[in-house]
Amino acid sequence: MVTTPDAALDRFRELLRIPTVSLDPDAPDADGTAFLHFHDTVARLYPHLHASLEREVVAEYSLLYRWRGRDAASPLVLMAHIDVVPVVPAEWTHDPFAAEVVGSGDAAEVHARGAVDDKGSLVAVLEAVESLVAEGFAPERDVYLAFGHNEEVAGDGAQAIVEVLRDRGIRPSLVLDEGGAVVEGALPGVTVPTAVIGVAERGVMTVHLTARELGGHASTPPRDPATARLARAVLRLHRRPFPTRLVPPVRAMFETVAPHTTGPLRRVFASIGLTGRLLVKVFPRLGPELNALVRTTAVVTELSGATGANVLATSARASVNVRLLPGDTAASAEARIRRVLGDPLIEVEVVSASDPSPVSPWSGPAWDRLVAATLSALGDDVLPTPYIQLGASDSRWFTAISDHVYRFTPFHLTRGEREALHSHDERIRVGSWLRGIGFYRDLLRKS
Template sequence: MTPDDDAALARFRALLQIPTVSHTDEDLIEWRHFDDFLAEVVRLYPRLHDTLDREVIDGHALLYRWPGSAPAAESDPLVLMAHLDVVPVVEEEWAHPPFAAEIIGEGEDAELHARGAIDDKGSLVAILEAVEQLVASGFTPARDVYLSFGHNEETAGGGARAIVDVLRGRGIRLALVIDEGGAVVDGVVPGVSVPTAMVGVAERGVMTVLLTARENGGHASTPPAMPATVRLARAIDRLHRHPFPTRIAPPVRALFATIAPHTPQPLRWVFQNLAVTGPLLAKVFPHLGPEMNALVRTTAVATELSGAPGENVLATTARASINIRLLTGDTVESAAARVRRVVGDPQIEVEVRHGSDPSPVSPWRGEPWQRIATAVRDALGDEIVTTPYIQLGASDSRWFTAISENVYRFTPFHLTRAERDALHSHNERIRVGVWLRGIGFYRALVAAS
């Protein structure tokens, strides 16, 4: 590593050590850490702050504007997105303290362990580093460049939504938006012989459905024939045994068409002839792991359960939260109707607590897409194939579809399966060399603006 790499890594560690943990109940948030984070960003990146315009929106979200030099520079701007909040931790589950940002190992094996190392301070700090480097070199973009950093992506996403409201109020339309999303991966699709940069051209919708069963209650020593808890458990079991049907949505078809030349026969033929093979593939993929299952169907899973207040008390109300992620083509309305139909019990209340439909699909052809693919090739490697796919989780980018037709989701890090599995779990980490190369992706993308 060079001295510049060492300095970049030190700045990354400093920001990872600030525990900007978000909670759905905002009364639990320690906002002083968010204040510290914003102040530290100003201190660590002086050239950026001397050059870009900075606004704090909705309390702690950050919006930067780097004015372009060309005539009509305000047209066709680029937006680089990330978020500064992280999910909570259970410290005793971690092999290394989650906010110590310790480096474990040496050379190419060196890993930086911290909550937020990938999700999503990895991207946020890589963007800051890229812009700081370009400013220091004397570069000025031809077109405006915006940096949008939400502060509550992991919960409500209100920061990013407020930023969109500000930009829309100023009449700004965006040529290209890129947020966190798919990474550079190996072996996600069976038979693919090259690393793939998975760029989300759409993301699944998200909704929460509450299932509620009620009864009169009483002492647990004299239970009725069908207690509320049993009725609720039966409804959950029905949803589990009757999942949403499988199908191959257009972005997934594009994924297979892109990777087909890099697969051996007969798999290549299978991927190139989805009009014939698609229905069979859609049935096979759920058996190849959770990620492949989520590519071809709307998913639903019970995540929160509540019942009686005591172990010897019958529950007067038993409730389950069902988290549903909507595949492109499904809607909140159609999914809610299917849940009611599958549960099939008029004594189970089905309430949509909140929900948003899948995002519009951005094109995987044209100049904005090509800019991303070129930056991948130039910064991350000629051997990497850039391919569209459906983002499996929700991100702040969903709000930006209101002011741009070209919204993409890509995290420019080459991640192993174990590293991806640690997101929102314990032992989140990123290899130091992988993170440093990711800076180059953002630098290349801005340089082309």
């Protein structure tokens, strides 16, 4: 196999062109052809890996690989997911499944759905393992590659993989999934690139708010139609957000970056035990990412009403996406939503919910391995720090079998690149992606 950067990039682009859009969980006859094609293409592109690792398909389309080491105990698990979110092609500057390279040199960008979320990590893992196997490297302990197929729809792929491992009595010493990245400018006043490593992730809930009425013709509306009651409920929820607070990993993050912060913020972060109550009130004004670090968030994402423009709605519904900060629970969030609405005529239904994950330690051997790989591959000027993962990932299922579950995407990502996730013009710089391969190689060599 040719292992030049250009050859690695060609393999990356080939896999990005396969439209592995998440399968509809409510459609039992959903077409999984793209996922099967992805499986076959991976097997063709990475022959050394497939000659040395054991592969099994789980839950129809997820992939689990085992790389046997000298010791089967306390293995390393590297995670990623195969599926990507849908696209609206008209919104994209470049074809989302063409994987075009824009620009040249280290700053060239690959534009494609999944470039960062999450085929960037998946293919970087494959490249790292393929090259190490080709070099004759054998890990000290077993390594598992766990690639779920339906992370974007909170599906059962990763859960099924966890059950397979649990049934075999496997308890990983380190699990690494997508999550934080190397960022600059995300934290106010911080002067160095920061590798934010998720030690926990927020829980996620979907809540339906529903108002009902008899319906009828829109020419004779009632005094208080269902749509008006629902609108009031939505505004109440928006105007009374969850309270802010400082959770231990976020406190540790600001204590870590304090020596690398300019101006008065340096002293503020260093003494966050005293200043924390004030900071959490200021952070929501500084941007959505900082807001999400210090409070449970709730936002209405879908609205539905009548079937026609001249028809009164017999029911009007709002879907609320809730992301739970550690310390909150689905039950406590539901109770607060009911209090805020204060309207017994608004039905509150929790459609799905998972509580925040346990918090993994940011000290000890597992953490030290992540930090060492970060510094060696991504730059010794990078500052690793604990972090709360803002979105949900497949890694939350692995907390059932490991106390050391982390969330880190080993790429330097600009604000624009982060904002393009789940949006149009998703992209990654080629140089950043290639350095990510080095991160996985270094982490594997320490397995």
